[in-house]
Amino acid sequence: MRLLVHSARQVVTITNEDVFYLSGRAMKSVEVLQNNDDGVAVAIDDDGYIAAVGSTQYVRRLWKDDDFEKIIDATGKCVLPGFVDAHTHPVWAGDRVHEFAMKLAGASYLEIHSAGGGIFFTVDSTVKCSSEELYQSLKDRLIKMLKAGTTTVECKTGYGLETKAEMKLLQVLQRAKEELPIEISLTYCGAHAVPKGKTPEEATEIIIRDQIPRLKNMMDQKLLSVENIDVFCEKGIFDTEQSRRILQAGKEIELRINFHGDELNPMKSAEMGAELNATAISHLEMVSKKGIEDMAVSGTVAVMLPTTAYLMKLKPPPVHEFIEAGVPVAIGSDFNPNVHCLAMPTVMNLACTMFGMSMPEALIAATLNAAASLGRGSTHGAIQKGRVGDLVIINANKWEHIIYQLGSHQHLIDIVVKKGKIVYRSTTDY
Numbered sequence: 001m002r003l004l005v006h007s008a009r010q011v012v013t014i015t016n017e018d019v020f021y022l023s024g025r026a027m028k029s030v031e032v033l034q035n036n037d038d039g040v041a042v043a044i045d046d047d048g049y050i051a052a053v054g055s056t057q058y059v060r061r062l063w064k065d066d067d068f069e070k071i072i073d074a075t076g077k078c079v080l081p082g083f084v085d086a087h088t089h090p091v092w093a094g095d096r097v098h099e100f101a102m103k104l105a106g107a108s109y110l111e112i113h114s115a116g117g118g119i120f121f122t123v124d125s126t127v128k129c130s131s132e133e134l135y136q137s138l139k140d141r142l143i144k145m146l147k148a149g150t151t152t153v154e155c156k157t158g159y160g161l162e163t164k165a166e167m168k169l170l171q172v173l174q175r176a177k178e179e180l181p182i183e184i185s186l187t188y189c190g191a192h193a194v195p196k197g198k199t200p201e202e203a204t205e206i207i208i209r210d211q212i213p214r215l216k217n218m219m220d221q222k223l224l225s226v227e228n229i230d231v232f233c234e235k236g237i238f239d240t241e242q243s244r245r246i247l248q249a250g251k252e253i254e255l256r257i258n259f260h261g262d263e264l265n266p267m268k269s270a271e272m273g274a275e276l277n278a279t280a281i282s283h284l285e286m287v288s289k290k291g292i293e294d295m296a297v298s299g300t301v302a303v304m305l306p307t308t309a310y311l312m313k314l315k316p317p318p319v320h321e322f323i324e325a326g327v328p329v330a331i332g333s334d335f336n337p338n339v340h341c342l343a344m345p346t347v348m349n350l351a352c353t354m355f356g357m358s359m360p361e362a363l364i365a366a367t368l369n370a371a372a373s374l375g376r377g378s379t380h381g382a383i384q385k386g387r388v389g390d391l392v393i394i395n396a397n398k399w400e401h402i403i404y405q406l407g408s409h410q411h412l413i414d415i416v417v418k419k420g421k422i423v424y425r426s427t428t429d430y
């Protein structure tokens with residue numbers, strides 16, 4: 001056995017049902033094991049999967065202490081599933097702190113983008129960097145995410161745009177996937193913006209005729225393992241029909257559809273995504289009622305991004321309409337040079353304060369439902385026998401502190417476990 005965590009004050013299992021996600025009324029509460037005698041324990045096997053969860057006495061009867069490679073005494077602490085960040089753009093160079101100042105002074109995101117800033121500024125800085133430089137900054141960001149409790153993260157390309165540069169970003173992410181202890185779900189997002197000097201139609205053709213076939217070729221040669229395809233479906237970027245063609249081409253090479261839609265303008269992205277059986281759609285501030293209904297039917301996950309709405313002062317998306325309609329709602333940090341947030345505890349706090357979510361809703365959105373948005377709803381995001389042994393152990397006697405104590409996750413997170421291995425321990429930092 002790889003790991004025993006025992007005597008915890010609480011273990012938040014999320015659910016005891018055999019489900020891939022939670023929605024509707026089932027999001028109102030999370031399953032918490034608490035035992036006032038000798039606390040609660042989790043045992044993780046040699047392959048990194050959860051072998052047992054229950055009272056410390058029960059779990060300790062199943063094995064001898066000598067059977068475990070490592071034992072953690074979690075007396076007085078709470079154990080949660082590792083967080084799953086459903087949406088990030090982590091590989092880029094050149095910060096945009098100057099644009100933050102412009103936005104504070106009133107400039108809008110699309111104004112900055114149309115004037116050649118925004119994504120274009122980042123692309124210009126990124127393409128000048130070597131793969132090694134990009135890898136080192138990516139690694140630094142991913143390790144910070146891990147220390148903030150994220151054990152699985154969706155990572156997009158999108159700051160290369162041209163074919164060669166996009167393939168380079170995919171390779172940098174692939175290296176991180178192979179070398180780092182955080183699990184990565186890799187997303188190809190060549191359609192993040194229309195490269196300068198091209199029309200959206202020309203860019204769409206290049207993506208379909210050149211980039212996607214190259215991607216397939218590299219995947220066939222096992223040089224890349226990309227899981228998802230993304231596009232920025234937005235007025236002035238890729239329209240809904242161009243987005244549909246790109247996503248369909250990705251689907252044909254067996255990528256899951258997971259894209260940006262209905263953010264700044266109503267685009268009927270949700271309706272289009274549901275038609276294509278998208279796994280997930282992000283943002284959705286401007287979604288229509290029909291779009292919500294269609295996503296409920298197709299089982300598409302709605303990925304809400306509270307940091308973006310906060311920074312850009314967007315109208316909050318209709319989170320409760322999604323939940324009541326039966327759509328699985330997830331959250332993500334949307335880490336990118338526009339929104340510099342690496343920590344899911346902060347995202348959960350903003351989901352509550354900005355979007356009116358309850359703490360159980362925010363935690364489910366940051367674990368099981370985020371896992372579902374990455375095709376991992378049956379294996380990640382909950383502490384159940386047979387699921388991956390990803391844990392966050394916090395120095396608090398009630399799990400809600402991880403959301404309530406805004407900006408304090410560094411002080412609360414004691415240990416992060418990925419597949420039964422300790423990948424971060426706060427004491428080693430001091």
Ligand SMILES: N=CN[C@@H](CCC(=O)O)C(=O)O
Nearest residue numbers: 119232260308334336337338
């Ligand atoms: N909307 C498109 N992509 C990002 C922003 C990327 C950028 O501004 O660099 C987002 O999700 O918010």
Ligand SMILES: [Zn+2]
Nearest residue numbers: 087089260334
């Ligand atoms: Zn994004």
